[in-house]
Amino acid sequence: MSDYDDMSRAELDEIGAHLASETARVKRERRAIPDLEPHLVEWDTITPELVDEFQQILDHATTERDTQQFLQEHRQLLLQPLRGGHGRWVLPQKAFGGHFRSDFMIAELSSSGFEWTAVELEGPQRPLFTKTGQPAQYLRKGISQIEEWRLYIKENLDACRKPRAEMGQGLADIDDQVRGWVIIGRRDPADEKFKRQRRQLATRHNVEIRTYDWLIDRARERVDELARARSAD
DSSP states (O other): OOOOGGGGGHHHHHHHHHHHHHHHHHHHHHHHHHHHHHGGGGGGOOOOHHHHHHHHHHHOOOOOHHHHHHHHHHHHGGTTTOOOOOEEEEEEEEEEEEEEEEEEEEEEEEETTTEEEEEOOOOOOOOSSSSSSBOHHHHHHHHHHHHHHHHHHHTTTTHHSOOOGTSSSOOTTTTTTTTEEEOOOOOOGGGGGGHHHHHHHHHHEEEEEEEHHHHHHHHHHHHHHHHHHHHHO
């Protein structure tokens, strides 16, 4: 007697559905890899020297372009806040049709498929809030950009998910609730009194609002983790 003989029809159907789902997921991954392969980033190539250089860039940057170019050349800096995953890819300047262009799209491969993060950069010199606690102009702009990308994805979901070889966007498994990061400004003690407004804004729009110092902090933490791991070997 096999193990299956004692199972109910519902249990067998559940196993069959799971196997079918897993087979479909593996097929999607295989179709997606050719589009993602050129953008594979090794997250553990972070070094103290690179983080110090990024810190210098931020301290002297006057425009968004200054930081965007550096991050495009050193995309592993964008991966340090992430945990887990079986692979990570960073796509710079990803176009959505002829209408919108994200600064970066990050893909992570997990056991459930590809998970995406849309990244909008604003200048490191930009404030997050006005003196009265209202979201500043460029913070509002960053949030609006992510909402526009989500709307485009919702209205063009099938095309967004299809491989580029099939006239798609090559964003396997993406959906219209894609995680969003707005990275703007520097850490400012004056913003401490606006924590509640920041949390409310992030919750309302389903975005993470972060400063560039957050990237620096996560990168330094990862450098320390890697150093401890190497010393333990």
